[in-house]
Amino acid sequence: MTSAKEQLDELCYLTAQSLTTLKTSEHFKLIKLLGQGSYGKVMLAVHKKRGTPMALKFFPRAGTSLQAFLREYNLSLAFCTHPSLNRALGIFYSTPGYYVFAQQAGLYGDLYDVILSKDGLGEECTQRVMSQLSGAVSHLHSLGFVHRDIKPENVFLCDAKCRWVKLGDFGLVKPRGSEVYAVWYDSPFCVPEVAEAKRLKKKSEEEEEKEEEEEEEEFCITVEPSLDSWALGVLVFCLLTSCFPWEESTKDDASYRAFKRWFDHMAERSAEVGEDIDCYERIAPFFSHFSPLALSLFRQLLNPEPTLRAAVDEIPGYLGGPWLLETEKEEKRKAEQAQMEARKVSVGGVIQEKEREGRGER
Template identity: 30%
Template sequence: MVNVEHIQEGSIRGRVTKAHKPKGSTRLLDYVHSIRSKQRVSQEEKEGTMASINHDVEGLLDRLISFSSHSLHQIDLEKYFLIVKELGKGGYGKVVLAKDRKTDHRMALKVMDKNRTSQQSFLLEFSISFLLSSHPNIIGCCGTAFTTTDHFVFVQELAPVGDLFSLILPNVGIPEDAVKRCTVQISSALEFIAEKGLVHMDMKPENILVFDRECHCIKLTDFGFARIKGTVIRTKVGSISFMAPEMCTTTMSDGLAIDGSLDVWAFGVLIYCLLTGESPWQVAMTDDKEYKCFVDWQNSFKTYSPPEAWSKVPTGIRRMFIDLLAIDSTKRSPSVEVLKYISESWKEEIPDSATRNEDENPIQSSSSVQPGESLPKASNLNTSQSSDSNTSTLSNMSCLLSTEISGSQTEMTPGPQKDNMAETPIMFDDK
C-alpha cells in the first residue's frame, strides 16, 4: 500500500488536522471578526509557510504522483475490507462504505474502474486530494492507495450524514443559520484551494459532505476534475447548472485558461440553491430566459428592480450575488467576501400562517429532493421558506462553529444516503 504520510515535503501534512471545538456558544459575527483579525496579523507568516507549494504546485504534484505510482500495489480487496454499501456513483467510479476486517474501522473507499480511468488520472486525483486534505473543510485522505484486478482505490474519511444535496427542500432550501454555516466553511475551503494554486472545477451540493444535520461541519470532496490554475481546457467541465458563462461558451479551438473565478461562480449558484431550494437557471447562456434576465439586471443593478427569481433574495445580500456572479470573470469577488454579509438577513421573513410546524426540523423533513431529481428552476417560485439566523465560522479551523456537536463522528448515526441501498453487504468480484 502507498502511505504518502512518509513523504518528506515540509509543508505537507499527511494526517487530517483534528481541531478542538470552542467551549460554549460564540456568536457568529464576533467569531468571524476575531478570525479576520488573526488572519491579518498572521498573513506574512501564512504566505511564508505556503510559498513552496504556491510557486511549485505542479512540481509537487509530479513528485507525489511519481512516488505513488512506484508504490501502488495490487491487493485482494475482499481480504482486507468488507464492502457494506454504495454511498454514491458517478461516470468514472463510485464511493463505498467499507469496514476494515481487522479493526472494524469504517471508512469510505473511492473506487474507479480501470476501463474508464487511466492510472495517471487516478493518481492525479489521489495526489490533489491528499495535498488538500489538511484543511478542516476538505474531506480527509489518509494517503493510502492501491489497485485490484479491475479498479483503482484510495481511502477517504467517512461522512456520517451524506451530502448537502440530500438536505435541500425543494422551493425552500435549508434554514438561514445552516446556509450561513455552509457558506463560511465552503469559502474557507475555496480560499485554501486557491492558495495552493488549484481549481476544484465541480462545486455543487452533491460534492459537499455533511457531518451533522445542522451543518456545523461540512467538507468539500471529489477532486476528479480539479486542475492547476492556468491549465487550458478545451471541453466543458463540471455540472451544467453551476458552470460559469465563460465555461459554457468554451470551444475546442479557443480553449479556456482556468482559475478560481470558476469556483467562485459555482459557489454563488450553490448559495442561491441553499437559500431557495431552486436553481437560478438551467445554463448560464443568454438563450436561457432566467439567465438572460439576471444578465440584464446585473448590467443595470442600481437602476432596475431584480427579476422574479432574485426578488426573494433580501436586499442586503443582493450585492453579494452580483459580485460572486459577475459576468466578467475578472470582476468576481474572492469567495471570502461573503464574510461582509454575515450580519445581514439572508432569508425574507414569512407570514406566521406560512411557517412550518415549529417542531419540524426542515433539514430532516422527508420532502427533501430525492435521488436523481433536479432542483426546480427559479421560475417555479414557492415562498414558503424557513429562516433562523444564528452561527457559523471561517478560518483554518472553520468547521469549529458556535455550537458544540454532541458525540464524535464515529458515534453519529449515518443519515439517509442518495441511494437507498440494502444493508446486505456487497462484495467486489475482482474476477
C-alpha cells in the same frame, strides 16, 4: 521555492512505485453504495482489523489513467488539510478491475439530499455552510489549485444538521493558469464564459446528422478561481431556496436573461451615479425575496464577466446579516420595538423624577 503543483507531480511519481495489489474483501467489509458517476463509484466500508468506517473510491482501470488516479489521491492526502476538505486516509491499491483509495466518509449524505428534502436550509444553516466552504476553497486557491466541480453532490455531511461539511471529489482540480478545453454541460453551475462551447457542440451534432466530415472546432479557457466563485454563488441560491436560479447561464434561458438584464442595469446605474442604487429596481423576480446584503453577494459572485467576479475569500464579509428579505424586515421590526420600549422606560424615568421633585423628595 517548489510550487504545490511540482510537489504533487513528485508525489505521483513516488507513489507510483509503491502501488500494491490487494483483494478488497480480505481487508474491508463493504456496507453500501454512497455514490456513482462517470469517475466510478464510492462505497461505504469498514476496515476489518481496525473497525474504522471509511469511503472507498473505485476508479475503473479501463477508463482511468494511473496518473489521474494518483493525482487525485495525492492531492486529497497531502494538500486537503483544511477541516472542510475531504481527505484521503493513506490507503491506496489496485485490483484487476479498479484503482482504489480510501477517504473520510460523509456518513450523513451530501447537500443534494438535504436540498431535496427541504424548502431551503434557512439562513443560519446556509451561512454556516458557506463559511466552511469559502474557507476550504480559499485554502485550495492559496495553493494554486481550482476545484472546478463545486455542487451539492460534492459537499458531504459530517452530521445531520450541517454543522460540519466537507468539500470532496477532486477529479477535476487543475492548477490555476492551466489551459483546458472548454466543455459545455447542461447545468446552472456551468459558467457563462463557456457558452461558446455549447454553440460548437450543437454545430458538431448538426454536422454529424448531415454526415459531414469537418475538423471539430474547439476553444480553450484558462483555469481561474473565478470558476469556483460562480459555483458558490449558485450554491447559495440553492441552499436558501431549494431551487436553481436558472437551468443554464446562456441567452437561451429566460431566467438567466432576466438576471443578466437586472445585473447590467444595476452596473450601468451605479456607474452613472457613482454609488449603489436601489437594488430592487428592475430586479429579476426570482431574486426579489433576498435582502440587499444577499443581492450584493450575488452580484459579486455571479458577475457574468469572470475577470470581475469576486474572490471566494470575500464571502465571509457577507456573513452575519440577513440574507432573506423577510428576515431583514423582522429584524427591523424587533429593533424598532426595542427602541420604543427603551423610550418608554426613559420617558417613564423622567416623569417619576419630576413627581419626586414635586413632592420634595430627593
